[in-house]
Amino acid sequence: MIFQQAKATIASHHLIEPDEHIVLGLSGGPDSVCLFHMLLRLRQSMGIHLYPVHVNHGLRPGAADRDQRYVEELCRAHGISCKVVSADCNALARELHMTSEEAGRKLRYDAFYDMARRISAKMAAEAGGTPEEFARHVKIAVAHNADDQAETILFRVLRGTGTDGLAGIAYERKERGFSVIRPILDLPRTDIEAYCRENDLHPVEDHTNQQSIYTRNKIRLELLPLLEREYNENIRAGLRRMGKIAAADSDYLQTCAEESLQKILREKTEDEIVLEREGLAALHEAIRHRILLRCFAELGLQSDVSAERIAAADRIIGGKQAPKTVEFPRGYRLTVARGMVRIGTSKNRRE
Known part of the structure; x- marks a missing residue:
């Protein structure tokens, strides 16, 4: 049932097509391990090619190395090579004057895009053509879920976002010449954990996710539970519903903006x-x-x-x-x- 729901999301939003090359961000946590297992199943039916990438941020001594070993062993057990990137997240944060959370995100996506570029370049070299021509056959899959969507929308509301921000996390976005897709965006965290149990998966847990050290953690651990208890027990579903409505409005306005842009564009x-x-x-x-x-x-x-x-x-x-x-x-x-x-x-x- 859970797998079928993910397949429905993939089909309705055209996230994955047969024989595509999928770069997967694999942290070792429940979300990414669930997505990894689902993509393995799709590999059998759709002939997709899977390229897991794990980033060791060096932020949690001992635990970070444990996560890396787990991911490497998981991939090895399924006969898949895993690309591991190690970096000093704190050093990058100091260098770029950003938080360690922001630096970690930058490191992850830089690693994902680098792998995607390598794949498209290899395809171009083998078949003839340019990497840009093959980039549309390479996608980056990340494991945001339905709870992440609700948390993101609430986070943006607190910062005073506009309509586009209320749309939350997109099922697909294009950046740096590649599509970033989120196949399990409609699955709540409880379903993901249930899927891992049902399929005898044993993901690792990041203890910092249970600490109110980042704003997003505070929203997940403190604010959303408070809103559920005191104001609306279905607040997460309500936020997601608002996001879908805002996404439809935003998509229409972006289409109008694109049409208007072409009329007034003079040089580019x-x-x-x-x-x-x-x-x-x-x-x-x-x-x-x-x-x-x-x-x-x-x-x-x-x-x-x-x-x-x-x-x-x-x-x-x-x-x-x-x-x-x-x-x-x-x-x-x-x-x-x-x-x-x-x-x-x-x-x-x-x-």
Whole structure:
């Protein structure tokens, strides 16, 4: 039953097709081990190729090495090679001025994308062509579940997110030329644990998941149980339902934004996007803001764009005096001059 539900999610969202190459983030915890076992079953019926990747963050002395050994033995028992990446997460966090949680996520996804690039490059070398042509046959699977979805939506609500943020975690997103998929996003944690028991799987447990040391842990361990007890015993289902509604609305608005973008796009390079100012200013702010965020994301600024910066951009886009510039994080900027809106980095500024 649980496996059939996961298969239904995969089919309804077209997450996995026959003969595709799947890079799997395999931590050794219940979620990723459950997904690993399900993908093994799909390998038999769909002919997919599986490439587990385990990242040892070096954060939990002893336990991190235990997790690595467990994952290596699990893969060996099923005749699959496992790629292990070891790194100093704390050192990276200090170097990039971020939390260890953020640094860990960066390390994991860097490792996943590196494996995906290697696979597509190998396919191109064997069959002839470019790695980009084969990238659509390579996907990255991660094991977010239904409880993660509820926690993420609540976390974003607390930070004052917009409609797109309320959509929560997507079943599939495209980044760095590859699709990241979440095949067990509809499974609650209790079902995942039940699946592991039913199939005699013995995943390892990260004790830090039971400690309120990160905001997300506090939401899972403290805030959600409080809301369930005192306000709504079905709060998790309610949050997920809100996420699905917001996702549908967001998808429609993004489609509208894409159509509008094509009408006002005047120039596009790897380093700069140029839009016609009058047409951009005439759009509804819901569409205009999505276009701006889309442009910055395509140029490499995919986060840290505050509502205040977007509001400042609105003021100069709708104003009559130019040239004017709004600075964005990491050296990006938006400049209005000669009837055009130029989005790029400081080295591309044109007065």
